[in-house]
Amino acid sequence: MGCPVRKVFGHGEGSALLGEPKRAAEIVKALKKGDKPVTVKMRLGIADKSAAVDFAKEMEQAGADLITVHGRTREQLYGGEADWDEIRKIAAAVSIPVLGNGDVREDNLKERMDGVYGIAIGRGAVENPQIFSGERKLTRYEVFLKHLEYGEEYFGERYVTTTLRGFVPFYLKGLPNIKSVRNAAMVCKDKESLLAVLEGI
């Protein structure tokens, strides 16, 4: 319930559900008929944040087992700053675990953990895979290989040539002379050619 892109939002899906809490609750209730935990990923609202806490409570009442809150509105897309005060307000208002999400980077990771059950890291992880490292620091390429391996295992072979390619710009961010690598990656049709293009990043 966070995706802001037009083709998803325009169909009443993703972050559009933030404007339809009853429908969102029905979805959670329906999923709860299965035997798996049900988690909700939400933003703070479509244009304003005033209903964020109520929306989270509604998800809890519907049976959600965990909520991840991306601290932006749909209108903000991926710009501006995530509102961590609002994320913590939600975490305090519900009794299920809340993961905070938005702008977590290595240098603010510890303070982000305050007042939430845990954190979910998006771009900060693909730009800087080391964020998860303990003693052993993985290189970007090693993280990319793991991403590929898990993606293929979980979603199937098509993941590698569709979704995974979309992450390439994030893996390259901050590196010099990336344009040609990025362009070459975008036209890769199979795993082998993608690996060859990215080797050594």
Ligand SMILES: Cc1cc2nc3c(=O)[nH]c(=O)nc-3n(C[C@H](O)[C@H](O)[C@H](O)COP(=O)(O)O)c2cc1C
């Ligand atoms: C390329 C890209 C793809 C994403 N795909 C998904 C997705 O499939 N499902 C989802 O819940 N969030 C998705 N997100 C949103 C992230 O999970 C996260 O909520 C958002 O980027 C904010 O966190 P960050 O500031 O740490 O990146 C995506 C974000 C990006 C940049």
